Amino acid sequence: xxxxxxxxxxxxxxxxxxxxxxxxxxxxxxxxxxxxxxxxxxxxxxxxxxxxxxxxxxxxxxxxxxxxxxxxxxxxxxxxxxxxxxxxxxxxxxxxxxxxxxxxxxxxxxxxxxxxxxxxxxxxxxxxxxxxxxxxxxxxxxxxxxxxxxxxxxxxxxxxxxxxxxxxxxxxxxxxxxxxxxxxxxxxxxxxxxxxxxxxxxxxxxxxxxxxxxxxxxxxxxxxxxxxxxxxxxxxxxxxxxxxxxxxxxxxxxxxxxxxxxxxxxxxxxxxxxxxxxxxxxxxxxxxxxxxxxxxxxxxxxxxxxxxxxxxxxxxxxxxxxxxxxxxxxxxxxxxxxxxxxxxxxxxxxxxxxxxxxxxxxxxxxxxxxxxxxxxxxxxxxxxxxxxxxxxxxxxxxxxxxxxxxxxxxxxxxxxxxxxxxxxxxxxxxxxxxxxxxxxxxxxxxx
Amino acid sequence: xxxxxxxxxxxxxxxxxxxxxxxxxxxxxxxxxxxxxxxxxxxxxxxxxxxxxxxxxxxxxxxxxxxxxxxxxxxxxxxxxxxxxxxxxxxxxxxxxxxxxxxxxxxxxxxxxxxxxxxxxxxxxxxxxxxxxxxxxxxxxxxxxxxxxxxxxxxxxxxxxxxxxxxxxxxxxxxxxxxxxxxxxxxxxxxxxxxxxxxxxxxxxxxxxxxxxxxxxxxxxxxxxxxxxxxxxxxxxxxxxxxxxxxxxxxxxxxxxxxxxxxxxxxxxxxxxxxxxxxxx
Numbered sequence: 001x002x003x004x005x006x007x008x009x010x011x012x013x014x015x016x017x018x019x020x021x022x023x024x025x026x027x028x029x030x031x032x033x034x035x036x037x038x039x040x041x042x043x044x045x046x047x048x049x050x051x052x053x054x055x056x057x058x059x060x061x062x063x064x065x066x067x068x069x070x071x072x073x074x075x076x077x078x079x080x081x082x083x084x085x086x087x088x089x090x091x092x093x094x095x096x097x098x099x100x101x102x103x104x105x106x107x108x109x110x111x112x113x114x115x116x117x118x119x120x121x122x123x124x125x126x127x128x129x130x131x132x133x134x135x136x137x138x139x140x141x142x143x144x145x146x147x148x149x150x151x152x153x154x155x156x157x158x159x160x161x162x163x164x165x166x167x168x169x170x171x172x173x174x175x176x177x178x179x180x181x182x183x184x185x186x187x188x189x190x191x192x193x194x195x196x197x198x199x200x201x202x203x204x205x206x207x208x209x210x211x212x213x214x215x216x217x218x219x220x221x222x223x224x225x226x227x228x229x230x231x232x233x234x235x236x237x238x239x240x241x242x243x244x245x246x247x248x249x250x251x252x253x254x255x256x257x258x259x260x261x262x263x264x265x266x267x268x269x270x271x272x273x274x275x276x277x278x279x280x281x282x283x284x285x286x287x288x289x290x291x292x293x294x295x296x297x298x299x300x301x302x303x304x305x306x307x308x309x310x311x312x313x314x315x316x317x318x319x320x321x322x323x324x325x326x327x328x329x330x331x332x333x334x335x336x337x338x339x340x341x342x343x344x345x346x347x348x349x350x351x352x353x354x355x356x357x358x359x360x361x362x363x364x365x366x367x368x369x370x371x372x373x374x375x376x377x378x379x380x381x382x383x384x385x386x387x388x389x390x391x392x393x394x395x396x397x398x399x400x401x402x403x404x405x406x407x408x409x410x411x412x413x414x415x416x417x418x419x420x421x422x423x424x425x426x427x428x429x430x431x432x433x434x435x436x437x438x439x440x441x442x443x444x445x446x447x
Numbered sequence: 448x449x450x451x452x453x454x455x456x457x458x459x460x461x462x463x464x465x466x467x468x469x470x471x472x473x474x475x476x477x478x479x480x481x482x483x484x485x486x487x488x489x490x491x492x493x494x495x496x497x498x499x500x501x502x503x504x505x506x507x508x509x510x511x512x513x514x515x516x517x518x519x520x521x522x523x524x525x526x527x528x529x530x531x532x533x534x535x536x537x538x539x540x541x542x543x544x545x546x547x548x549x550x551x552x553x554x555x556x557x558x559x560x561x562x563x564x565x566x567x568x569x570x571x572x573x574x575x576x577x578x579x580x581x582x583x584x585x586x587x588x589x590x591x592x593x594x595x596x597x598x599x600x601x602x603x604x605x606x607x608x609x610x611x612x613x614x615x616x617x618x619x620x621x622x623x624x625x626x627x628x629x630x631x632x633x634x635x636x637x638x639x640x641x642x643x644x645x646x647x648x649x650x651x652x653x654x655x656x657x658x659x660x661x662x663x664x665x666x667x668x669x670x671x672x673x674x675x676x677x678x679x680x681x682x683x684x685x686x687x688x689x690x691x692x693x694x695x696x697x698x699x700x701x702x703x704x705x706x707x708x709x710x711x712x713x714x715x716x717x718x719x720x721x722x723x724x725x726x727x728x
Contacts, residue, residue: 149495195657197698254495267619274625291495301657309656343616345544345566345590421486 039351039384049313052360086327089335102393102402113357115171120413134175146293155183160302176430191279196301196309258290278333351384410441488515526552550576574600581607592616642714655699675702
């Protein structure tokens with residue numbers, strides 16, 4: 001486990017005092033900030049494995065070479081914000097993004113770090129996937145507060161489950177919200193796969209497979225797929241709801257039309273790139289446009305497979321992997337998503353949230369890689385009423401510790417929920433009537 | 448007494464307004480519209496419901512008090528129908544994208560002084576609509592991608608609405624489409640064919656990077672392509688005619704067994720970490 005030398009309270013005290021503010025003043029400022037609510041849908045982009053903050057949104061060009069790494073930096077379309085040189089397309093969209101450079105937590109392992117980042121809650125001991133006492137993911141929680149039309153799931157995930165060496169990860173599900181709100185996993189129908197290991201099970205929905213078969217057959221197949229999902233959680237009473245949703249989706253809903261990427265203008269498809277990374281972003285746009293309130297995209301191979309393959313867990317050949325494969329796919333697909341959402345007039349109403357497990361170590365290891373580093377890392381927002389072209393917080397000159405405005409995944413979640421018009425401190429009850437506060441973070445002033 | 452009469456009249460009026468509003472709401476919902484309370488007023492949307500929005504439906508929306516957001520995306524609303532929106536002075540956001548609305552429709556929007564967001568993406572609006580648009584001085588966002596407005600028209604709009612963010616989108620014709628007939632490059636590396644008649648010689652598959660293998664059958668007979676699983680179980684992936692090729696998704700360290708059509712082993716390949724050709728001699 002990575003040693004953390006400071007507590008959140010200590011950091012808050014030091015930075016608040018340094019800024020000449022007292023805690024009550026800060027609280028008062030937070031209370032006075034009336035937030036314009038405009039997001040109606042959300043796309044969560046998850047960089048599975050832990051994207052390096054150095055090689056993406058928080059480069060350190062003035063650090064020593066053993067920390068700085070091989071890449072240089074480039075200007076963005078916002079003066080004062082620089083990105084890694086391998087995000088040239090995204091650098092033209094910095095005016096749409098709010099980048100948080102001072103996130104931190106204490107979880108050095110993938111499962112724990114991912115759970116903290118995706119649920120906003122500290123992982124409990126003995127964490128296991130599909131446990132109904134787990135906290136819900138951001139996508140599941142946001143979906144819980146929506147009221148989509150019949151045949152439209154509250155939340156969808158594409159294209160893979162997250163695994164670590166064959167172990168299914170906890171955190172992507174609805175947890176104590178119950179099976180009704182588990183985001184439904186869908187297979188992206190086109191695009192070259194990420195290299196490495198991505199595990200498909202029989203449980204993803206693949207509407208395309210069913211498109212040309214008899215309606216009855218489609219219905220049965222899809223129902224059985226869904227029943228297997230539900231059966232696994234032993235909540236058989238939920239089957240009816242899924243059965244109805246499956247039938248509605250198959251009987252020609254907007255969701256099914258959205259799923260068929262062949263319906264999209266081929267030039268738009270080309271803009272996203274002929275890769276599952278890009279086609280999944282396109283699918284997310286189409287699904288949210290068709291009324292699915294929340295779509296989560298796994299931007300990388302599904303199984304970390306010991307740091308091999310195309311995921312963000314770059315213990316080996318960090319620079320080669322990022323430069324040749326991961327960053328170009330990410331850069332192109334995210335930039336296409338921003339362009340597409342903006343020209344359709346959807347960006348203002350669509351919150352895009354970037355999450356990841358943690359950052360990477362300042363020191364480059366003997367395998368030209370960077371290891372896990374939760375002491376400081378970056379995540380980002382775009383659209384959805386969040387003011388673009390801003391940085392929130394900073395890391396120190398070595399990218400090793402938060403310097404200004406340290407914040408936690410909980411704070412990031414509170415901000416995302418608020419953007420979607422959801423009170424982050426609302427209390428909900430689980431199926432046993434036990435109360436849970438949905439988020440314990442503080443809203444960041446990004447609106 | 449006067450006060451009592453006033454209160455009585457006021458309450459009757461309120462009830463009447465409420466009753467009227469309730470009727471209007473019911474009519475809107477019946478036509479597939481969704482009404483939601485949002486910050487600052489009401490949102491009415493038809494974009495995910497029934498797409499047949501008649502002029503009469505729009506007259507109901509116009510009669511509803513406090514509508515700040517109206518979403519008519521992808522509906523069959525016409526320019527003529529927009530006449531009902533002319534007096535909706537509370538309106539701040541209006542979605543008309545992917546409708547049949549053209550320049551004539553814009554004439555009805557000229558008086559909407561509070562309008563901040565107007566989405567005309569995918570409509571037939573042209574340079575002839577610029578004058579009407581330029582009167583909407585309160586606009587902060589205007590979307591005109593895939594309309595008939597020319598580049599010069601966009602420049603005029605930008606000059607006349609300097610405080611408005613005008614999104615004209617990208618030129619899709621500049622995007623180069625991948626050539627579906629482009630020849631697939633033959634891999635430069637080849638896998639070694641290890642001839643054997645003993646099935647137990649072929650090892651279980653191991654994990655690794657995702658790669659492609661291009662199998663080429665140089666034999667004069669048909670063969671079967673069999674994947675040796677991670678647990679050693681065999682799975683037939685297909686058959687390859689004499690002279691045939693097949694591009695197969697695989698992983699580094701995977702074992703591919705080749706058998707004849709009677710399932711007698713002929714030999715096997717073990718994948719490396721890059722795209723490779725596997726010639727069956």
